[in-house]
Amino acid sequence: MNRSRFPSRQIILVTGAARSGKSEWAETLATQTGKSVVYVATATIDPSDSQWQARIEKHRLRRPAEWQTLQVPIELAATFEAATPPQCLLVDSLGTWVANLLDRDETTWENIAFELLDRLQQAAVDIILVAEETGWGVVPAYPSGRLFRDRLGDLVRQIGAIADSVYLVVGGHVLNLTLLGKPLKNSKLSSQGN
Template identity: 70%
Template sequence: MPKHILVTGPSRSGKSEWAETLANKVSKPVIYVATAQENPDDPEWQQRIEKHLLRRPSHWQTLSVPHDLSITIEQAKPPSCLLVDSLGTWVANELEQDEESWQAIASQLLTTVQKASVDLIFVAEETGWGVVPAYPLGRLFRDRLGHLTRQLGTIVDTTYLVTGGHVLNLSLLGEPLINIE
């Protein structure tokens, strides 16, 4: 049985490092699914991407997947482990979608995860712990990512929260909410 894992937490919490640690523990080929799009005009963004790249073992394959996440997961073949970093960036890449299109994309991802025949490790940012964004696009992003993370958390095998320098296994400590609005 493939394992499906969600690693969530705030910015700079270590969630990507924890996800990479988990991926290193599997005895399967790891495919790092990078959802970030490079931007040569933004040196700070490029440094972030480079930092993630340098942490990865050289034998890991890297795929750049800013949009077609469901297709990438569907096409993966056992015994692979896909590490998707990150859902927040992927949601941001899809913000131009109208609500109906977004719902179809999100539903397709969730269905694909449930049917996936490979190990999956998702990294997702927690954005709803702060002030409600003052602008519509910020609220749309926060709401879409929060809702998707909540739905994903109920269908994966294990959900981790990384915060304050600690990793918490929420699947052992908590109880999933079944009714999702």
């Protein structure tokens, strides 16, 4: 990974189960940077889904008023490229972003994921990414569920391989996996030479 251009910026991955507190921890980390925070929301807004709107509103009300919000359901790599210091991007969430691209064929998806990882490594700003852990349950019985789980799992693993810090949030408790764990050396990203 080439950090010589921006040695002081960092990539942070926060992962965990639904309702575990991962977004709140990511928001805490973003605040601690002391930088101008840009909340990158990957969800699409559907006015007909009141439950989804309530979830979005709950997240919005928890964030500081001075944070800027960008709706980025697809073009996440371009957002990384366009960000300028002293910003901190908080991306919530990778799972929603992957779901937004689930209709792409495998080759197109691989190109999109590669571009995302490349732009992430080249970004000039701190980036905090929130990701869901979907692989702890049963194997989904339907093809789109398996495809989602596999794409998100692969992407989270690849981001974890290049992140400066990786946190797991479970039951409202935070574990710093960078300090407690040991990275696997055989990740896809390593085998691609990145």
